[in-house]
Amino acid sequence: MIRPARAEDLPRIAEVEAAAFSTPWSVHSFRALLPLDRVVFRVLEVEGVILGHGVLWQVGDEGEVANIAVHPLARRRGFGSRLLEHLLSEARAAGVTRVFLDVRPSNLDAIRIYRRRGFRPVGRRTDYYRDPVEDALVLRLDLEGPDADAPAPTDPDPHLPSSNPPI
Numbered sequence: 001m002i003r004p005a006r007a008e009d010l011p012r013i014a015e016v017e018a019a020a021f022s023t024p025w026s027v028h029s030f031r032a033l034l035p036l037d038r039v040v041f042r043v044l045e046v047e048g049v050i051l052g053h054g055v056l057w058q059v060g061d062e063g064e065v066a067n068i069a070v071h072p073l074a075r076r077r078g079f080g081s082r083l084l085e086h087l088l089s090e091a092r093a094a095g096v097t098r099v100f101l102d103v104r105p106s107n108l109d110a111i112r113i114y115r116r117r118g119f120r121p122v123g124r125r126t127d128y129y130r131d132p133v134e135d136a137l138v139l140r141l142d143l144e145g146p147d148a149d150a151p152a153p154t155d156p157d158p159h160l161p162s163s164n165p166p167i
Helices: 007-020 027-033 079-093 108-117
Strands: 002-004 039-046 049-059 062-070 098-103 120-129 134-142
Touching (some): 007 027, 027 039, 062 079, 079 108, 098 108, 098 120
Parallel strands (some): 062 098
Antiparallel strands (some): 002 039, 039 049, 049 062
């Protein structure tokens, strides 16, 4: 089940976040999102246990997937894809026409999910991530227009082109 995050979920969200990322968001950062209207903050719960969470914020007709985390022991079960689809569905319902996200080039599993969903590279942020230092690939998905529901082109290489312009 995917549902809105609540204050009582924050300790478990922090556990999942710490298990999923080398530089996790703080409980304070997540708590600050709870009352915001333009933020979609959801948890994925299975049999009463939170296994993942996702955050998307909206500014005008644009959205940004700011965080998707699935506990490492629950990966490869489609939970990340389900969270992403849920966030995109809510974004579309709120009038968002394009969505951006940042991803580590080394996060090949996430890149595969994003590419299958239709996200395309639009840039690179040099030395964006810490611990370890790594660029961020900036991806974009159009939710409206002629290519919005087109399948992603088949590409045997999950790496994005290295010729992305810096942002």
